[in-house]
Amino acid sequence: MPSPCDLLVVHGRVVVMDEARTIIEDGAIAVSSGEIVAVDTSGELEARFVTGRTLDAESGIVIPGMVNLHTHLAMTVFRGVADDLHLEGFLAALWPLEQRLSAQSVRAGATAGIVESLLSGVTTALDMYFYPEEAIHVAERLGFRLVTGPVFVGANGAAFTRSHSFEEELARASSWLDSHADAGLGLRRSVGPHSTYVLHEDQIAAISELARDHGAVVHVHAAESAAEVELVLRERGARPLEVLESASALGADTVVAHAVVLEQREQEMLAARGTAVAHCPTSNLKLASGIAPVSELRARGVPVGIGTDGPASSNDLGVLPAARLAALLQKHRLGDAQAMPARDAIAMATIEGARSLGLDHLLGSIEVGKRADIVIMSASGVSAAPLHSPYSSLLYSLGKSDVRHVLVDGRLVVEDGAVTGADETEVARELSVTARQLLKG
């Protein structure tokens, strides 16, 4: 006697991303109440389940929703305004513009960022930006998992944070976390001490303690460029990761964005603490920061996920193109074509990103008991043929335009290449109007 389910996805090449890296040819997924209840062949699940709703993957590639482990989504409003600069010049250009941000402009920027993410097959992001409640509101409406929360940027911040003392900021962050305790689709909250160059060790220690008291992820930039490391050494008397270690900020609940300039013992430190790294190759290349030692970090057991960084420094919120770049860069850096196989890069874009957020029991693979965050990529075009290996096709030849359907929590948030919760043309128009107003001042 077949059991009922809410939705059956059928006839896909299901890239499960479980420990065994299983691929099911003509695979299917049964979903009930937003949860994956069965994964098997189409024939098997069509016999086991009855449903009012079937989604035919038409022999496309089915993967877990991708995780963007480091971004600033609302910075879509500043896309293209600070190109061709080093990190220091980039920050100097952006910080005055950020003084002009309002809840409305962050909402417009976050809406565009989330729409672009969903269209790219990204279903979860660890975000760091002002007015986090605005982005959360948009994410809940569009069906996107946004892990975010209060951000601390020291004296370099926008006027609305700088007008408070650090103690006041900390108290406000604490009450924000109390009043936003239900993380909804985001599943967890985060707290973002920006970096060791804008905050002192004791401030970072207090912020990390606050995050841990609330079960939140600590999300921090560190060791992004050689110039940053030198600056922090000069001003704090220690390297960025040493400052984080002294502040007890490194732990299994911490995500360090970038980690480009690392000494051996700093790699060991990250491994010993179980701290995750968000590798942001596009941003690191565009700002000429360098190439992170991702292969070595992974070999030491450090969880590494893929980040796009903000759309002002990478200009693209797709995790798949960033994963492609990550694989190519490790091969180039090590002079070893076997470094970072396609399967490992896809793992970083999915299950390792979820693990880095402490959410791999719910996200990152297509397994029974996990939430139904599923991306169906079309594989009918010439760029997907011949399909010898789904990992190879995904990483090296498919792109954003091949994303056909996206489910988050079992809900169809992208259908036939269009977001279901917003009018993309209208979102783009509002982003352009908002960006123009911000740049005029």
Ligand SMILES: [Zn+2]
């Ligand atoms: Zn960043």
